Amino acid sequence: MQRRIAAGVLSAGHAKALLAIEDPASQERIAQRVVAEGLSVRSVEELVALGDDRDQAPRQRRQTKIVAPKVKDLADRLSDHFETRVKVELGRTKGKIIIEFATVDDLERIVALIDDQPEPAEEYRQTDIQGEVTAGSAVSA
Numbered sequence: 001m002q003r004r005i006a007a008g009v010l011s012a013g014h015a016k017a018l019l020a021i022e023d024p025a026s027q028e029r030i031a032q033r034v035v036a037e038g039l040s041v042r043s044v045e046e047l048v049a050l051g052d053d054r055d056q057a058p059r060q061r062r063q064t065k066i067v068a069p070k071v072k073d074l075a076d077r078l079s080d081h082f083e084t085r086v087k088v089e090l091g092r093t094k095g096k097i098i099i100e101f102a103t104v105d106d107l108e109r110i111v112a113l114i115d116d117q118p119e120p121a122e123e124y125r126q127t128d129i130q131g132e133v134t135a136g137s138a139v140s141a
Contacts, residue, residue: 004031013041020048071095082110 004010010018014034021027034044071088078086078097084106087098101107 004035009035011041014039014044017041017044017048082113084110 005012005015010031014031018027018031018034021030030044030047033039033047039047068090071090075086075088078088078099082099084102085100089096089098099110101110
């Protein structure tokens, strides 16, 4: 690390942040990363505070959620209607609709659209959607 400081590749701030790491191999690995990626002192401090990801065991992936094709179609239709991103999540006993908005004005526009909605289309009944999920015809998103 001293060679890199003398060469001007690492600053004293980088070195100070790296000294907080006890393992010399980890210090060297992060110092190489600083040089290769041009990391700022603050970035190095965050890396040190959070720990180097390579030293930790890889995290387990969450199971992918099952999405019935009709639910995906409904989410797409809602997205088109509200002109914003809409997610429909279906659980075993209940579900939720997540409608994203950018500003309060956007939220008011969406609420106005919801207030003017007619009854839901007959083609999407709860039993049909639940049947898709339980019958195993659901696809992974």
